[in-house]
Amino acid sequence: MARMEDLVESEQAHLRHLPLPSFESTPWIGGPALSERRVAIVTTAGLSLRGEKLFTRGSADYRVIPGDADTGDVLMNHVSVNFDRTGFQDDVNVVYPIERLKEMAAAGEIGSVADFHYSFMGATDTGEMESSARELAGMLKEDQVNAVILTPV
Amino acid sequence: MSALAHYFEEEGLATTAIALVREHAEKIRPPRALWVPFELGRPLGAPDEPEFQKRVLRAALALLESSTGPVVLEDFPDDAPGAKAEDMTGWVCPVSFAPPPAEDQGPATATLQEIAELSPWYQLSLDRRKRTMVGVSGLEIDDATRFVASFLDETPAENPMPDRPAAFAFKDAFTDILAYYSEAGTAQPGTRSSQEVQDWFWQQTAAGKLMLAVQEAARNSADADLRIFVEKTMLPKTQGG
Numbered sequence: 001m002a003r004m005e006d007l008v009e010s011e012q013a014h015l016r017h018l019p020l021p022s023f024e025s026t027p028w029i030g031g032p033a034l035s036e037r038r039v040a041i042v043t044t045a046g047l048s049l050r051g052e053k054l055f056t057r058g059s060a061d062y063r064v065i066p067g068d069a070d071t072g073d074v075l076m077n078h079v080s081v082n083f084d085r086t087g088f089q090d091d092v093n094v095v096y097p098i099e100r101l102k103e104m105a106a107a108g109e110i111g112s113v114a115d116f117h118y119s120f121m122g123a124t125d126t127g128e129m130e131s132s133a134r135e136l137a138g139m140l141k142e143d144q145v146n147a148v149i150l151t152p153v
Numbered sequence: 154m155s156a157l158a159h160y161f162e163e164e165g166l167a168t169t170a171i172a173l174v175r176e177h178a179e180k181i182r183p184p185r186a187l188w189v190p191f192e193l194g195r196p197l198g199a200p201d202e203p204e205f206q207k208r209v210l211r212a213a214l215a216l217l218e219s220s221t222g223p224v225v226l227e228d229f230p231d232d233a234p235g236a237k238a239e240d241m242t243g244w245v246c247p248v249s250f251a252p253p254p255a256e257d258q259g260p261a262t263a264t265l266q267e268i269a270e271l272s273p274w275y276q277l278s279l280d281r282r283k284r285t286m287v288g289v290s291g292l293e294i295d296d297a298t299r300f301v302a303s304f305l306d307e308t309p310a311e312n313p314m315p316d317r318p319a320a321f322a323f324k325d326a327f328t329d330i331l332a333y334y335s336e337a338g339t340a341q342p343g344t345r346s347s348q349e350v351q352d353w354f355w356q357q358t359a360a361g362k363l364m365l366a367v368q369e370a371a372r373n374s375a376d377a378d379l380r381i382f383v384e385k386t387m388l389p390k391t392q393g394g
Binding site for chain 1: 155156157158159160161162163164165166167168169170171173174175177178181182183184189190192193194195196197198199200201203206208210211213214215217218222223224243282283284286287289291317318321324325327331332333336341345347350378381382384386387388389390391394
């Protein structure tokens with residue numbers, strides 16, 4: 001469904017002409033086996049907890065979602081209307097797979113699930129997010145995280 | 154999304170990204186990415202499909218054990234459950250609205266009537282889903298509607314969210330109205346596509362008509378943020394936005 005040819009023409013044009021950052025090289029960090037990884041979710045879905053400061057157009061900061069937060073309090077306030085929200089409405093895991101990660105940790109497939117997870121609002125220029133992302137990397141490492149799963153929307 | 158992988162990895166943190174737009178992952182070249190052929194908004198494929206979601210997660214996390222990098226871009230092989238058009242049943246909203254109030258009462262009155270009629274369905278949704286996406290603005294749904302509708306007037310109502318610029322308060326109220334309709338309209342379990350729900354809201358409800366009227370009125374607003382919002386991020390591209 002997210003094959004480019006399945007989208008309406010105006011959306012295809014928007015995605016094809018979206019300014020994208022370019023990188024001269026790609027870094028590569030190794031690590032232990034999956035069963036020893038501590039995994040955190042970082043999403044660009046514009047999620048925040050009920051009552052928390054909301055994103056605006058151009059927000060480059062992030063919101064913290066404690067791993068034990070009630071999923072009923074995880075709201076979406078992304079600025080775009082050009083993606084489906086009914087899936088998230090039915091099940092947060094379709095965007096923020098916290099319950100699936102916990103199940104995988106309980107089954108020993110991954111080492112553990114981080115205590116905290118994070119959301120940006122992806123309609124922002126990613127270059128604007130760079131300093132926040134680098135700051136966040138430090139927080140993740142403090143939480144002993146050694147694997148990040150990035151989910152878009 | 155994939156750009157964040159560069160920043161994290163440069164800081165010493167291993168990443169694996171799910172990519173919904175393959176062309177973007179090809180250009181940004183994150184260390185590890187799994188392209189998934191799913192609808193935008195559904196990176197794990199489908200709601201209430203825990204085993205399928207775990208298959209996607211396993212495929213993405215498995216890239217962390219790959220030794221062929223940097224730059225691994227793999228394709229998830231399967232479509233999401235329920236994603237094919239032939240799986241759809243021709244969903245129609247189960248709510249039969251009463252005839253709209255007299256035309257001269259305006260779209261706001263018609264929308265408030267509709268919201269009242271949807272109320273038991275919204276409650277049914279709350280009972281079934283045990284959660285709601287309504288609550289971004291913090292306003293009661295009737296108040297959110299009145300606030301949005303006031304942008305039809307020459308002077309909109311006072312901003313009920315003092316910490317938010319009026320344009321963003323408008324957007325938050327709009328987000329809540331959309332969520333209320335979406336949840337109420339789909340309170341009964343069943344197969345429906347996101348497009349069917351979207352078509353229903355924008356083409357068949359008084360709320361959709363109200364939003365289109367407000368969009369038209371706000372195009373000439375002195376508030377630049379509001380103009381940008383109504384012109385660029387209010388009406389989905391699939392509805393001609």
